[in-house]
Amino acid sequence: MVSVASWNINSVRLRMPIVAQFLTEQAPDVLCLQEIKTVEETFPFEAFNALGYTHHAIHGQKGYHGVATVSRIPMKEFSRHDWQANGEARHVGVELTGRGLGSGQDMVIENVYVPAGGDVPDREVNPKFGQKLDFLQRMTDWAETIERPTLIVGDFNIAPLESDVWSHKQLLKVVSHTPLEVETLQRFKDAHDFVDVGREFIKDPERYFSWWSYRSKDYRVGDRGRRLDHMWASPELAAKATGHSIYEDCRGWEKPSDHIPLVTEFAL
DNA sequence: ATGGTAGGAACCCTA
Numbered sequence: 001m002v003s004v005a006s007w008n009i010n011s012v013r014l015r016m017p018i019v020a021q022f023l024t025e026q027a028p029d030v031l032c033l034q035e036i037k038t039v040e041e042t043f044p045f046e047a048f049n050a051l052g053y054t055h056h057a058i059h060g061q062k063g064y065h066g067v068a069t070v071s072r073i074p075m076k077e078f079s080r081h082d083w084q085a086n087g088e089a090r091h092v093g094v095e096l097t098g099r100g101l102g103s104g105q106d107m108v109i110e111n112v113y114v115p116a117g118g119d120v121p122d123r124e125v126n127p128k129f130g131q132k133l134d135f136l137q138r139m140t141d142w143a144e145t146i147e148r149p150t151l152i153v154g155d156f157n158i159a160p161l162e163s164d165v166w167s168h169k170q171l172l173k174v175v176s177h178t179p180l181e182v183e184t185l186q187r188f189k190d191a192h193d194f195v196d197v198g199r200e201f202i203k204d205p206e207r208y209f210s211w212w213s214y215r216s217k218d219y220r221v222g223d224r225g226r227r228l229d230h231m232w233a234s235p236e237l238a239a240k241a242t243g244h245s246i247y248e249d250c251r252g253w254e255k256p257s258d259h260i261p262l263v264t265e266f267a268l
Numbered sequence: 269a270t271g272g273t274a275g276g277a278a279c280c281c282t283a
Contacts, residue, residue, distance in 0.1 A: 010274075010275070010283085011274090011275055011276075014274095014275070014276095035275095035282095035283080037275065037276065038276090062276085062277085063275085063276050063277055063281085063282090064275095064276080064277095064281080064282060064283090065282085115282095116282075116283055118282090118283095128282095157283095213272085213273075213283095214272090214273040214274050214283090215271075215272040215273045215274090216272070216273080217272095217273095258273090258274080258283085
């Protein structure tokens with residue numbers, strides 16, 4: 001059994017107490033973090049080592065963005081992509097190495113932080129929106145070249161289904177749920193026949209959110225959430241998924257991230 | 269229709 005978690009942590013240094021609580025309670029084998037907001041030099045390695053997560057792949061950046069994958073089972077860094085072509089740290093890939101490659105048990109884990117895309121869903125007036133679409137197109141080109149069982153996880157910053165948002169109608173023109181973004185994400189999905197593992201276990205149209213804005217006093221009031229975080233697997237790997245859990249309580253913990261962690265378990 | 273909060277770095281940008 002291998003379990004993999006994904007969590008947009010919004011500053012790993014500030015959030016280390018709740019990361020430690022989550023790892024202590026749930027003990028996933030691998031944790032993929034997005035928005036670590038630090039460079040590798042100031043990443044809290046010792047805190048993760050003390051919890052047993054002694055394998056690390058850090059793609060950090062000063063102040064913004066940044067991703068990190070930590071593990072308590074052997075792994076090594078496999079790739080880094082700059083799908084925005086501007087130097088931002090939004091991806092790191094690892095391969096699990098402890099089980100022997102070619103054993104039918106190997107897995108590549110791609111940890112990605114898709115750009116949010118700004119406020120206006122029009123690339124002519126908002127270049128960030130264009131960068132988001134271009135990022136997804138480069139991911140799509142890359143997906144066509146995948147040759148090994150792959151799990152891609154992270155903050156995709158898109159909620160594709162009507163049941164992924166608190167109000168489909170009210171969010172149709174809000175960046176993260178526009179038809180153009182949903183279509184662009186679908187093309188990425190089709191490029192490798194990715195399986196949306198979360199939705200294999202929490203079926204549409206069941207409510208499934210992973211993010212609630214900070215801009216409200218109590219995230220529970222109105223439950224205005226969106227599913228921005230995803231775990232997608234190659235078909236042969238998705239067939240080995242045995243469970244999927246989300247931890248909404250973490251949104252109410254002390255000094256929370258605005259995202260919650262997701263965990264998928266695989267029989268490998 | 270609007271503005272609301274959070275984090276990091278440096279007094280603004282990103283989300």
